[in-house]
Amino acid sequence: MSALLQVTGVAKSFGGVRAVRDVSFALEEGEVLGLMGANGAGKTTLFNLISGAVRADAGTIVFAGQTILGLPPNRICRRGIGRTYQIAQPFPGMTVAENVTVGMLYGLRRRDSSGAGLAERVGSLLERLGLAEERDRLARSLTLAKRKRLEVARALATGPRLLMLDEVMAGLTPTEAADAIAMLRRLHRSEALTMLIVEHNLSAMMQLCDRVVVLHHGERISVGTPQQVIADPRVIDAYLGGAA
Amino acid sequence: MGVSAALIVIVAALAGWMVGSALGEDGIEFATGLALWIALAESWIVLSGFTGYVSLGHAAFVGAGAYCTVLLWGVVPFWLGLCLGAVVAGVLALAVGAPCLRVRGPYFVILTLGVAEFLKYLVIDIEARLGKFGRLLMDAPEPGVLLQVAVGLAAAAFLLAYAVRHSRFGLGLRAIRENETCAQMTGVDVRALKIAAFVLSAIIPGAVGGVMVSRTGYFEPAQIFSPQISLTIITICIAGGSDSPWGPLLGALFLQLLSDWLSQTAPQLYLIILGLVLIAFVLGLPDGIVGQGARLARWRQRPRRAPA
Numbered sequence: 358m359s360a361l362l363q364v365t366g367v368a369k370s371f372g373g374v375r376a377v378r379d380v381s382f383a384l385e386e387g388e389v390l391g392l393m394g395a396n397g398a399g400k401t402t403l404f405n406l407i408s409g410a411v412r413a414d415a416g417t418i419v420f421a422g423q424t425i426l427g428l429p430p431n432r433i434c435r436r437g438i439g440r441t442y443q444i445a446q447p448f449p450g451m452t453v454a455e456n457v458t459v460g461m462l463y464g465l466r467r468r469d470s471s472g473a474g475l476a477e478r479v480g481s482l483l484e485r486l487g488l489a490e491e492r493d494r495l496a497r498s499l500t501l502a503k504r505k506r507l508e509v510a511r512a513l514a515t516g517p518r519l520l521m522l523d524e525v526m527a528g529l530t531p532t533e534a535a536d537a538i539a540m541l542r543r544l545h546r547s548e549a550l551t552m553l554i555v556e557h558n559l560s561a562m563m564q565l566c567d568r569v570v571v572l573h574h575g576e577r578i579s580v581g582t583p584q585q586v587i588a589d590p591r592v593i594d595a596y597l598g599g600a601a
Numbered sequence: 602m603g604v605s606a607a608l609i610v611i612v613a614a615l616a617g618w619m620v621g622s623a624l625g626e627d628g629i630e631f632a633t634g635l636a637l638w639i640a641l642a643e644s645w646i647v648l649s650g651f652t653g654y655v656s657l658g659h660a661a662f663v664g665a666g667a668y669c670t671v672l673l674w675g676v677v678p679f680w681l682g683l684c685l686g687a688v689v690a691g692v693l694a695l696a697v698g699a700p701c702l703r704v705r706g707p708y709f710v711i712l713t714l715g716v717a718e719f720l721k722y723l724v725i726d727i728e729a730r731l732g733k734f735g736r737l738l739m740d741a742p743e744p745g746v747l748l749q750v751a752v753g754l755a756a757a758a759f760l761l762a763y764a765v766r767h768s769r770f771g772l773g774l775r776a777i778r779e780n781e782t783c784a785q786m787t788g789v790d791v792r793a794l795k796i797a798a799f800v801l802s803a804i805i806p807g808a809v810g811g812v813m814v815s816r817t818g819y820f821e822p823a824q825i826f827s828p829q830i831s832l833t834i835i836t837i838c839i840a841g842g843s844d845s846p847w848g849p850l851l852g853a854l855f856l857q858l859l860s861d862w863l864s865q866t867a868p869q870l871y872l873i874i875l876g877l878v879l880i881a882f883v884l885g886l887p888d889g890i891v892g893q894g895a896r897l898a899r900w901r902q903r904p905r906r907a908p909a
Binding site for chain 1: 769772773775776778779780782783784785786787788789790791899902
């Protein structure tokens with residue numbers, strides 16, 4: 358049994374704030390794992406630790422059998438971890454196609470960077486994400502929903518084995534969110550992609566995730582299937598602030 | 602279209618190279634100056650246009666190259682002095698780049714200016730201690746020869762900027778300009794790319810420095826290390842646009858024609874008018890002539906909805 362991603366006892370403090378304390382979890386190949394928790398629970402910090410944007414104070418992070426703790430983000434990306442940002446901010450002054458091409462040329466799968474094959478792969482990725490018509494538009498001119506899609510497309514273009522999505526549905530209308538859920542399910546089915554998802558939208562989590570990890574004040578308080586987790590009294594306490 | 606465009610420039614450069622001697626003395630002066638500015642501005646955009654790290658210190662590379670050429674004057678052949686000047690400028694960029702590129706935005710701008718000024722006063726001091734107050738360069742090549750060298754440097758710089766702009770490397774540099782954190786998260790080794798761009802943008806200016814002192818036949822550190830050189834490069838790139846190799850080409854031609862005309866017709870108002878033009882560009886055409894053209898083209902191609 359070897360998990361694709363194994364996070365063991367990671368911790369990170371910012372000054373006196375212990376953003377993440379002794380968090381451990383494993384992510385199996387092909388699994389969709391959700392990270393839940395109130396604002397400030399440490400979800401994004403955990404993302405930053407895994408993707409290398411922030412360096413952990415303690416713990417180990419092993420991806421595909423190799424430790425990735427301490428590697429710069431670009432090396433981690435090339436190992437096969439793609440991520441999106443909560444505030445979608447792709448390369449605003451570049452076209453949609455160029456945004457995706459950066460991922461294609463600098464990510465994990467870099468073979469075949471020749472013109473024709475590359476343009477084809479860019480086209481097919483944009484097609485799958487419903488961005489084909491926006492191909493030559495500047496990223497800054499897209500709507501929020503489209504920009505969030507582009508953010509996913511850019512991360513996918515790097516050819517990740519693990520895709521980390523940080524609130525790709527925040528700020529979307531219910532219809533747009535439903536579209537996004539359908540898109541992610543399609544992706545998961547067609548490419549057997551392993552995903553780690555942070556989302557406040559509970560129904561999206563229920564529909565997408567195999568398992569959910571719940572964080573509260575930087576600590577893991579629950580883990581299990583979505584149904585188990587929302588029935589867990591500790592989770593209900595944490596969310597509704599029940600008596601201790 | 603891309604390759605043919607590059608071919609046109611090569612042909613134009615070859616033509617300029619051959620007919621250079623057919624121009625009058627003024628023509629040669631004008632064309633040499635134009636070619637040198639093109640060489641500097643094309644080099645500059647490889648770093649500052651593509652990555653957005655605006656260097657206000659490129660005079661340092663011009664000066665370092667010139668100083669190298671001057672020190673080796675008469676010791677090695679002229680062309681070798683130029684090549685070594687280019688190498689020295691590249692090595693200087695490598696040494697200065699790593700610490701400077703750790704900071705962004707206005708901090709980087711000020712730091713490059715500071716480094717260039719530091720180097721200027723260092724050379725002034727060294728020269729003073731050596732008891733040299735300006736050096737005369739004997740037996741400089743003919744203006745016609747210098748024009749050919751200048752045109753060659755301009756063509757090389759254009760091709761460099763063109764090749765970088767259309768490469769994987771150039772795409773990575775532009776991603777850094779657009780969003781450095783995101784670029785790194787997308788697999789771009791931002792540190793290595795920035796330093797490579799810095800070095801590439803310094804090499805040709807090193808050789809340009811050698812040609813500049815050969816034109817005047819006189820080396821004076823305060824002149825060749827002058828921040829005026831860095832500022833003129835930026836003015837050219839603001840006027841022309843700095844996201845494409847065509848920008849510096851048009852920008853240099855525009856500025857050279859304008860300053861030529863102004864210095865003849867209104868020598869007292871020359872710098873004032875130039876300043877006004879710069880302000881007009883920054884406010885009205887922030888992407889320069891070429892950038893504005895690209896914007897128009899995009900606007901024309903915008904997807905239009907079929908009438909209902």
